[in-house]
Amino acid sequence: MSGPIQIQPDETFILNIGPQHPATHGVLRIKMEMDGEYIVKAETVLGYIHRMHELMGENRTYPQVLPNLSRLDYLGAMGYTHCHVLAIERAAGIEVPERAEYIRVITVELNRIASHLFWFGAFVMDLGGFTPLMYAIQDREYILDALEGITGSRLTYCYHSFGGVANDIDDDFIKATRAIIPMMRKSLKKYEALVTGNIIFRKRLEGIGPISAEMCRKYGATGAVARGSGIDFDVRKNEPYSVYSDFDFDVPVYHECDSLARYMVRMDEMEQSLRIIEQGLDKLPDGPIMPAKKPKLIKPPVGDYYQAVETARGSFGIRLVSDGTKNAYRFKLRSPTYSNMSLFDEACEGMLLMDALAMLGSLDLVIPEIDR
């Protein structure tokens, strides 16, 4: 390797984005064949932080696996543990008290807002605006503080447990959550003024990074990516689980298929989550948080079970094959980010590097969740 770089006019070159790169927000590598600033071909290389969560799920008892689930997605961990307990409860036929269901929904939605806030900050930082991240993190801090009060942890929660939740919520939590709702509504207005209405911001996203509905179906994209492409699918509405059918909320859908549509979906989702939390606090029933009768050792009967939930990134599912012992025979995780990421290779062909990385940001990737 000596002498100057020699590039012929019609020659393409390989650019390695990552595994360590500011735009990937984690250990993700994208091998790009570039023609100047244009991407000719992209190849995503996954697996740098694969930790074999699925194998661990097969080698450990069901309660032992529960903490693993929150390590998948460190930003929206609550939804993942929720999915696990729902899957086991469905398989083992454990009844859940209503109060526990409501508490679960409230915590999951709080966590969803926290996750979207962090995404919002990081996404604007991908576009070169550093300040919104700080504002978003400050708002997120209130939510994390509230959750820390009842769960004891700030990111990797292990709060939902089989049959209910680990602790009952207290008045401090209810007071803090009641305070968060108007604060968040005010913040969302502020973000709209600071970021959404900004002309540079809109120019960078409008019509950029198109992902068609067909492409979403082809790769199995869910969550805000699919809803930004006009697919009206939300597990909370389409296959209601827990007590979501009791709540009145909308599923924001945009038909523009561009990066801005995905951004708008997430911003609107925060408002819908606030509505759910508000209703949940109003309707919160009294009662126990754990069922009176709960099996000591969880041994689901022989069978094949699937449970999907809507996490902050999309539809997350657990397929559980039980052979009647205390370990799962097969434990398969369907992670939304993996599917959302896989369409990137096709979608970014022919795009400029800048726009492609803006689109990558709009997919809302959490790398540990891809490489589970």
Next chain:
Amino acid sequence: MSLTILNVLAAVVAAIAFAALNAAYLVWAERRGAGRIQRRPGPNVNGPFGLLQPPCDGIKLMTKQLMIPGGADKALFMVAPVLTMIPAIASFVTIPFSNTIVAHSMNVGVLMVIGFASLGGMAILFAGWGSRNKYSVMASVRSVSQAISYEVPLFITALTVVLITGTLNLHEMASIQAGGFWNWNITPSLSSPLMPVSFLIFFICILAETNRAPFDLGEAESELVAGFHTEYGSMGFGLFFMAEYAHIVIGTSLITILFLGGWGCPFGLYPGVWWFLIKIYFLIFSFILIRWTFPRTTIYGLLNLSWKVLIPITLFNLLLTAGLLKVF
């Protein structure tokens, strides 16, 4: 003869000191300002209000090893940081800070400052090419196309001002605007009705010329890691960093002299160097505010803005001003 040389030498030393001091403390101001904007304290540990942070940073940078990547073009790699600093300092020689504080009042002052400013683009090209890093090359290509497209409207706008004032000498240019803000070039007059627009365009061009956000495509940390100075550490990086702020000081000085009456007071009271400093620091503050508020533009958005919007407007303004000057 020897007195002139001594004079110029003293001016150069003063210019280096002024540039270095400004660069160091503008970094501090920027970080404190960013902290204020982002609801965090910023550097506040070293010394009162963190005022000792710049010397600490300087010592840290100077004690680091200068790494040259394998396969890099050594000569270009080494010369680039120096080349970016020299024009910045040289430009100070002809900038009049007040009626008396000017090292060398040149008859081609505007030309010289803009000419030296263009050298900055070359330094970035050298740095990017010499680093043997694909990110750096891409960044330097971006920077150069950006510099070329923004120097055109910049120079046409400067030419409009030259037409109005009838001189290329920065000192005379500021003297003509003495008296009050109604004499400044930014105020529209019968012969130059579009001057506020020109001021805005000039401001945007200086932003782009100094590689500041939202036009910091040469650095673009979210896609090109650190752009043209990815491979630089130690004082190589330090020089790039200082030169950025030195360029900002030059750019804001140029705006002040061309449009805001140089050292003159807005109401004609006590003209002097303080008014000059107030104006440039006010402009620098607005640079900082813009940087921490707006996201980055794209390269094509930037080029479109220059070639499709700014250049036609500036050309129209130049023709209009020339015509009206003939009439009135």
